[in-house]
Every structure is written in structure tokens, then in C-alpha cells.
Amino acid sequence: MQLFWHRRDLRTTDNRGLAAAAEEGPVVAVFCFDDAVLEHAGPPRVAFLLDALASLRERYRDLGGDLVVRRGDPSAVLPRVAGECGADRVVWNHDYSGLARERDEAVRAALDDAGVAHEQFHDAVLHEPGAIRTNAGDPYSVYTYFWRKWRDREKDDPAPEPTTGDLAARGEVLGADATGELPGLGALGFDQPEADVPAASTAAARELLADFCEADIYEYGDARDYPAADATSRLSPHLKFGTVGVREVYERTEDAAAGADGEAERESVAAFRGQLAWREFYAQVLYFNPEVVTENYRDYERDVEWRDDPEELAAWKRGETGFPVVDAGMRQLREEAYVHNRVRMVVASFLTKDLLADWRAGYEWYREKLVDHDTANDSGGWQWAASTGTDAQPYFRVFNPTTQGERYDPDAEYVREYVPELRGVPAAKIHDWPDLDAAERDRLAPDYPDPIVDHAERRERAIATFEAARGDD
Ligand SMILES: Cc1cc2nc3c(=O)[nH]c(=O)nc-3n(C[C@H](O)[C@H](O)[C@H](O)COP(=O)(O)OP(=O)(O)OC[C@H]3O[C@@H](n4cnc5c(N)ncnc54)[C@H](O)[C@@H]3O)c2cc1C
Structure with missing residues (x-):
């Protein structure tokens, strides 16, 4: 008997560890709510997780098996469930953060003590951390070079779904009432999220993937x-929680590439694959540098003198900075537990450069509010914007929120969607908002805030602060 331990791979299809376990004999699937992990979670992610687990359990039941659910420290729970089921091997897929690796080490030790074999597989990425290295054998710290090798390397096919015969029959190994109830949000200590959280299931992910690969992927490069434009895949929470497998996503891009009409469409498909490669680039950065979650990556920028201004930070969180694109992004976050990538960069630059707030404050807010928060991508994104990360934005490039709005939201459609106070204001005035005189602002949208900072001054201050940090080295 095999135990398969689900973590961030909440699906039965294209799951490499599960497929490997199924090859060896009947499988009992288990999920364990770990309070040490829940401590770092926010309501949107826990809501998504619960929904994904309900759908995973349903899929197992359709196949004749079940999903065992437990709560506790996995190093106590796994050996216990293995004993209850008479399992002689526990299989799971790797997770790459420092905390996850420490936890897995403890589980391996506990299983060793209990005399239960264990095995792990790479599943969450197409090329595991360390598989793609420089010619000198080092992990990459520059994305472009990583991408070239990543792009050219052969990719595995999706792993097969277990069949009914591969699974321990429901109720046979553990009584049907011993599989454990799925708790609600409240029982896990979380409130209902204020945001609308997207549906979490393999079917929902496949629908997004199919829709995206049918049309939007061909415009993705520009749009x-x-x-x-709503032109991205919105697959991020699914890739984070593994409701879809990355090999399946990649395979769909191959179909899309085969159906592309001309070079521009093929390049657009490649641009999308480039984002999957960013995800794997950051996974390997995290794997080889687990401290990037809490520490600046770049040595010479370790001493940036961040400012601590609770009022400015609160205005940023509320989406009341008086910079329309920034505020739209921060409100999208609260409404949808998601922010568009371009806007993530703008709001992160605003926080870390205009407000000179420590990127860790932004990371923590995203960790609480995003449904797709992912340790590797989020620390990577924040450190990129703060100019402290690998292959980051140079410190002297400070996004100008006004020109970003003019360029990427020319008709202010995005701003008007999330900032109702500005719905009746012409686009040009929305973009100019920080530079309008106070009387005009009051006439146009009396309920929308004045800008909380002068961008030009704050830009100079940020550059001077980073230069001082570099000089200190
Ligand atoms: C400050 C900041 C924080 C971020 N935090 C996260 C996070 O917590 N979780 C997260 O998944 N992404 C994060 N990103 C990256 C990116 O914004 C999101 O992945 C993307 O917006 C998700 O939307 P999508 O699924 O429609 O992406 P698509 O454009 O359709 O991309 C497809 C997939 O590629 C991956 N991807 C896309 N862009 C990036 C990127 N820049 N870096 C790494 N992977 C990428 C994601 O898995 C995404 O689902 C962050 C970016 C920034 C600037």
C-alpha cells in the first residue's frame, strides 16, 4: 500500500508523484492541514485551498477512491496515517521553499523512525532547480540566459491520471467515516475573504487554459x-496550488504554437512560455537562496535605509494614494485577490521607491491578500521592483505612475473599473490627477484623494538613498 501526500499539487492528472505511486500499488491519498503553514496564509488562499480540496476529493470518489484529510504536524500525521492504512511507502512531490524543505526533512526522519519508505518527485516545474545551470555549473542569476536554455530543453509529457484499480477502494482501507471532514474557513481560524475568490478545480483551470490557448495567447505578447485588456491566462492560483499540471499547460502551448498563424503569433506563444520560465527562474533562485524571502538578495544593496511611515503605508493598502493607477491596483487586490502584472510592478515601485517603504511590508500585504501568493514569485517580484533582487530593475529606474497609466491604460478603463470616484472624470484628467490644482481636483472628483507625495521629489530621494546604500558597501 502506498500513501500519496498532496501539498501544492491538488489534482489527480499530470501529477508525477501520484502517477509514480500508482505504478507501485494501490494508493491512499492524504492531505494534512499544517498549522505552521496556515500561520503564513491569508483568507483568499485558504478559501481557494478548501475549494480545491473539495473538488479533489470529489474526483477521487468518482474514481472509486478517497482523500484522507487530517490536521496536525505532518511529521506526526504521516507516519500515523501510514500505520492506519498499512502503507509501506509514502510518496510526495518536492516543494522548494526553505520552510517546506525543513518540514520535509522532519517528515523523512519521522518515517525513517517508523520504518516506512518514502520517495519524492519533481512536479511543480518543468525543469527542477539546478537542472539548468551556467556553463561553469552555477545556478543562473540572470533570467535571459536561463530562459534560452529553458526554452531549448525538451519537456516531459503530462503524467497519466491513476485509474480506479490504482487506488485503494473508498472505505476499504480506512472506514468511509475515518477519512476526515473538510473543515470550513472558521474552523481553520480564518474569516471569509473580502475578495471574490475564483473557482478552484482542475476543471476550472482547464477551462481558463483552453479559452486562453484558443485566442488570447496569440495576442499575449502585446496585450x-x-x-x-484581460489578456493574460489568470492561471496563477492554479499553478500555485497545482490544480493544473505545468506539463499540461506547456502541452497546450505546443498545440497553440502548431496552430499559430505567422511569426507574430508564434512569438506571442513564446512570450507566454517566457512567463512560465520566469516562474521556474524564481523557483531556482529561492531554492538556492532560501533567505530571499526575508533578506535582500544583492549584497551591495543590503543597507537601503527604508522609511517607516504607517500613514503612507495605510494609504497604499487602502488604494488612497491619489495616484489613480496605483489605487486601482490596490483596490483590485482587495476585490479580486489578484492584481494585473503590469500594475503589480507599478504599485510595488510606488511603495518601495516613492514611499521608500521596505519591500517586506508589501510582500506581507500580498501574502495576506493575494490568492496566488507564491513564495518564490512574490519575493522575486518584490525584490525585482525594489531593485534588491536577482536581475532586478536598476535602482535608478523608478516607475512614473502617471506615464505608466497613460501608456498602459490610455482610456483609463482599468482605473475607472476599480476607482468609482473617478468614473465621471475624463481620461486625460485622471492621468494628470497628481498635477492638477487642488480646486480642479475638488471640482472633478471631490471624494477622491489628493496625491500623498510629489513623485519627482520622491524619485530623487529614492535614487539618493540607493546610491548611499551602494556607497556604504
Ligand atoms: C511585486 C510582484 C509580486 C508578484 N507576486 C506573485 C505571486 O505571489 N504569485 C505569482 O504567481 N506571481 C506573482 N507575480 C508575477 C505576476 O504578476 C503574476 O504571476 C501574474 O500577474 C499572474 O497572472 P496570470 O496568471 O494571468 O499570468 P500570465 O501572464 O498568464 O502568466 C502565466 C503564468 O506565468 C507565471 N508568471 C507570470 N509572470 C510572472 C513573473 N513575473 N514572475 C514569475 N512568474 C510569472 C505565473 O505562474 C502565471 O500564472 C508578482 C509580480 C510582481 C511584480
Whole structure:
């Protein structure tokens, strides 16, 4: 008997560890709510997780098996469930953060003590951390070089779904009432999220993937930067929680590439694959540098003198900075637990450069509010914007929120969607908002805030602060 331990791979299809376990004998699937992990979670992610687990359990039941659900420290729970089921091997897929690796080490030790074999597989990425290295054998710290090798390397096919015969029959190994109830949000200590959280299931992910690969993927190269265009895949929470497998996503891009009409469409498909490669680039950065979650990556920028201004930070969180694109992004976050990538960069630059707030404050807010928060991508994104990360934005490039709005949201559609106070204001005035005189602002949208900072001054201050940090080295 095999135990398969689900973590961030909440699906039965294209799951490499599960497929490997199924090859060896009947499988009992298990999920364990770990309070040490829940401590770092926010309501949108827990809501998504619960929905994904309900759908995973349903899929197992359709196949004649079941999903065992437990709560506790996995190093106590896994050996216990293995004993209850008479399992002689526990299989799971790798997770790459420092905390996850420490937890897995403890589980391996506990299983060793209990005399239960264990095995792990790479599943969450197409090329595991360390598989793609420089010619000198080092992990990459520059994305472009990583991408070239990643792009050219052969990719595995999706792993097969277990069949009914591969699964321990429901109720046979553990009584049907011993599989454990799925708890609600409240029982896990979370409130209902204030945001609308998307549906979490393999079917929902496949629908997004199919829709995206049918049309939007061919425009992605150009359209992905325009937040009002809704031209990206929205697969991020699914890739984070593994409701879809990355090999399946990649395979669909191959079909799309085969159906592309001309070079521009083929390049657009490649641009989308480039984002999957960014995800794997950051996974390997995290794997080889687990401290990037809490520490600046770049040595010479370790000493940036961040400012601590609770009022400015609160205005940023509320989406009341008086910079329309920034505020739209921060409100999208609260409404949808999601922010468009271009706007994530703008709001992150605003926080870390205009407000000179420590990127960790932004990371924590995203960790609480995003449905797709992912340790590797989020620390990577924040450190990119703060100019402290690998292959980051140079410190002297400070996004100008006004020109970003003019360029990427020219008709202010995105702003008007999330900032109702500005719905009746012409686009040109929305973009000019920080530079309008106070009387005009009051006439146009009396309920929308004045800008909380002068961008030009704050830009100078940020550059001077980073230069001082570099000089200190
Ligand atoms: C400050 C900041 C924080 C971020 N935090 C996260 C996070 O917590 N979780 C997260 O998944 N992404 C994060 N990103 C990256 C990116 O914004 C999201 O992945 C993307 O917006 C998700 O939308 P989508 O699924 O429609 O993406 P698509 O454009 O359709 O891209 C497809 C997939 O590629 C991956 N991807 C896309 N862009 C990036 C990127 N820049 N870096 C790494 N992977 C990428 C994601 O898995 C995404 O689902 C962050 C970016 C920034 C600037």
C-alpha cells in the first residue's frame, strides 16, 4: 500500500508523484492541514485551498477512491496515517521553499523512525532547480540566459491520471467515516475573504487554459501589458496550488504554437512560455537562496535605509494614494485577490521607491491578500521592483505612475473599473490627477484623494538613498 501526500499539487492528472505511486500499488491519498503553514496564509488562499480540496476529493470518489484529510504536524500525521492504512511507502512531490524543505526533512526522519519508505518527485516545474545551470555549473542569476536554455530543453509529457484499480477502494482501507471532514474557513481560524475568490478545480483551470490557448495567447505578447485588456491566462492560483499540471499547460502551448498563424503569433506563444520560465527562474533562485524571502538578495544593496511611515503605508493598502493607477491596483487586490502584472510592478515601485517603504511590508500585504501568493514569485517580484533582487530593475529606474497609466491604460478603463470616484472624470484628467490644482481636483472628483507625495521629489530621494546604500558597501 502506498500513501500519496498532496501539498501544492491538488489534482489527480499530470501529477508525477501520484502517477509514480500508482505504478507501485494501490494508493491512499492524504492531505494534512499544517498549522505552521496556515500561520503564513491569508483568507483568499485558504478559501481557494478548501475549494480545491473539495473538488479533489470529489474526483477521487468518482474514481472509486478517497482523500484522507487530517490536521496536525505532518511529521506526526504521516507516519500515523501510514500505520492506519498499512502503507509501506509514502510518496510526495518536492516543494522548494526553505520552510517546506525543513518540514520535509522532519517528515523523512519521522518515517525513517517508523520504518516506512518514502520517495519524492519533481512536479511543480518543468525543469527542477539546478537542472539548468551556467556553463561553469552555477545556478543562473540572470533570467535571459536561463530562459534560452529553458526554452531549448525538451519537456516531459503530462503524467497519466491513476485509474480506479490504482487506488485503494473508498472505505476499504480506512472506514468511509475515518477519512476526515473538510473543515470550513472558521474552523481553520480564518474569516471569509473580502475578495471574490475564483473557482478552484482542475476543471476550472482547464477551462481558463483552453479559452486562453484558443485566442488570447496569440495576442499575449502585446496585450499582456494592458490591464484593461484581460489578456493574460489568470492561471496563477492554479499553478500555485497545482490544480493544473505545468506539463499540461506547456502541452497546450505546443498545440497553440502548431496552430499559430505567422511569426507574430508564434512569438506571442513564446512570450507566454517566457512567463512560465520566469516562474521556474524564481523557483531556482529561492531554492538556492532560501533567505530571499526575508533578506535582500544583492549584497551591495543590503543597507537601503527604508522609511517607516504607517500613514503612507495605510494609504497604499487602502488604494488612497491619489495616484489613480496605483489605487486601482490596490483596490483590485482587495476585490479580486489578484492584481494585473503590469500594475503589480507599478504599485510595488510606488511603495518601495516613492514611499521608500521596505519591500517586506508589501510582500506581507500580498501574502495576506493575494490568492496566488507564491513564495518564490512574490519575493522575486518584490525584490525585482525594489531593485534588491536577482536581475532586478536598476535602482535608478523608478516607475512614473502617471506615464505608466497613460501608456498602459490610455482610456483609463482599468482605473475607472476599480476607482468609482473617478468614473465621471475624463481620461486625460485622471492621468494628470497628481498635477492638477487642488480646486480642479475638488471640482472633478471631490471624494477622491489628493496625491500623498510629489513623485519627482520622491524619485530623487529614492535614487539618493540607493546610491548611499551602494556607497556604504
Ligand atoms: C511585486 C510582484 C509580486 C508578484 N507576486 C506573485 C505571486 O505571489 N504569485 C505569482 O504567481 N506571481 C506573482 N507575480 C508575477 C505576476 O504578476 C503574476 O504571476 C501574474 O500577474 C499572474 O497572472 P496570470 O496568471 O494571468 O499570468 P500570465 O501572464 O498568464 O502568466 C502565466 C503564468 O506565468 C507565471 N508568471 C507570470 N509572470 C510572472 C513573473 N513575473 N514572475 C514569475 N512568474 C510569472 C505565473 O505562474 C502565471 O500564472 C508578482 C509580480 C510582481 C511584480
